[in-house]
Amino acid sequence: MRQLGGGIAISFFLTAPVALAGNTLLSLHVPAADLSVASTTGAPGVGGTAALNVDLAGLATEIKGDAHASRRSSALAGENGTRSATVEVDSNWHRGIVALALKAQRKLDIEQHDGPTTQTLYVAHSEQQNDSTHASATLTVQPVSGLTLAATAQNTSTATIQSETFVGQASATSQVASSRAIEAFMATWKPLPQLTAEADARLAEGTLRLQNSSLAQLRWQAAEPRLALSLTPFSGARLSLAIDRSVVPVGPADLAAWHAATGDLESGLRPNTADEMHAGLDDQLGPLSLKAAFTFAALSSTTVLAEGPGGQIPQSISGGSRQSADFAMALSMAPLGFSHAKLSSHAAFRHSQIRDPVTGRVRGLSGEIPAKANVKLTDALPGSGVSFGLDGEMGTRAHYYQVAEDTAITNAPSAGAFIKYNPGPFALTLSVNGLGGGTDQQNYFYQGSRAGALAAISRSEFSSTTIGLSFSKALED
DSSP, X not given: OEEETTTEEEEEEEEOOGXXXXXXXXXXEETTEEEEEEEETTEEEEEEEEEEXXXXXXEEEEEEEEEEEEEXXXXXXXXXXXXXXXXXXXXXXXXXXXXXXXXXXXXXXXXXXXXXXXXXXXXEEEEXXXXXXXXXXXEEEOOSTTEEEEXXXXXXXXXXXXXXXXXXXXXXXXXXXXXXXXXXXXXXXXXXXXXXXXXXXXXXXEEEEEXXXXXXXXXXXXXXXXXXXXXXXXXXXXXXXXXXXXXXXXXXXXXXXXXXXXXXXXXXXXXXXXXXXXXXXXXXXXXXXXXXXXXXXXXXXEEEEEEETTEEEEEEEOOOEEEEEEEEEEEEOGGGTOTTOEEEEEEEEEEEEEEOTTTOSEEXXXXXXXXXXXXXXXXXXXXXXXXXXXXXXXXXXXXXXXXXXXXXXXXXXXXXXEEEXXXXXXXXEEXXXXXXXEEEEEXXXXXXXXXXXXXXXXXXXXXXXXXXXXXXXXXXX
């Protein structure tokens, strides 16, 4: 570290590009940077990372950069290349009762493919660019002991550009861009050592934009308040209660389907919105750890598939409810004399009700699994590097609803086992999963829509049994 005048300190940190460290061909070190040329599984690449720390009058700032590129070629598959670059800035300042945090990130990923041009209609060139930017500023004030006030402003934008050129055809380009701005105000109060109260108010607005041969876009605004209480009645136990509003923006696929069917520039879709109440319990009773979480939600807006111009389209409906319960347990078997054995399990229950826009009847949400559970037992032989385990899982039927079709998927109960040998330099694992299990898929087809008569039923069964053998070894420094 070099100490400069005026309270300025500068530090350099070097990190090696581990992802490309399989077979280093060239390595170059300069101040605040590390550059290597390597070859991994036949894909030559170049990459490096660097970090710079600056402390100016108490404003500690870290700037980190990362860049990698690789390319693999094959006579049959053509050439595939990737490039990525990330820059992050993280600053923190504190004076008395006031603190300021500034964060920013810019990330760019590019994937390219160049295929043989001798095959008719083969993709001659394709490229996908993912560009994302995030920036936020948080001001925190602690006027009195036990009370913290904070205000945050943040903006996130992403853009994905996909271009393809087929042999003998013109290139086609599509773009998905989204942006989201949030202003949040938070207060945390700790009136008692065992009690914490939190209040948040988030104001969010965003835009989703699709561009190919035509344009589709969606603008939305939402308020997301939250109130939360957490109580620690005694050591090892925690009770929590929260009331909030959940807002999930419309996805690109739903917007594209809406626009393709209606041709409207502005989508009529609304973000999925729910007013939720959460209750939770965490407890540690010696070797036994217990967790329970409950959610009760009133649905204000839900995206479903409904009848529209030219067929089915996504549509926002109002009303409905959703409930969920999750239970988790972990038990150390050490008190029973099995020092390395552990038993764990998890169970989840889901129930929802919405008014189906196709049939007019009440049903659950598409894709909802009413109940599922798993249990796992692991153990190890001390001093041998050998560990092993057994597990099992079960689930119930889930329905996926379309306008004229209902797909029911059931996963049969299954079991699995593994044995792992890890003497230190390497690890060898043999596993068997999905024993006795499988997927039963039934498709119900209706005349016109699900409001009409049943026309046909198809059924498919798939085995889920897999056997795996893996070998891993840590890279040498």
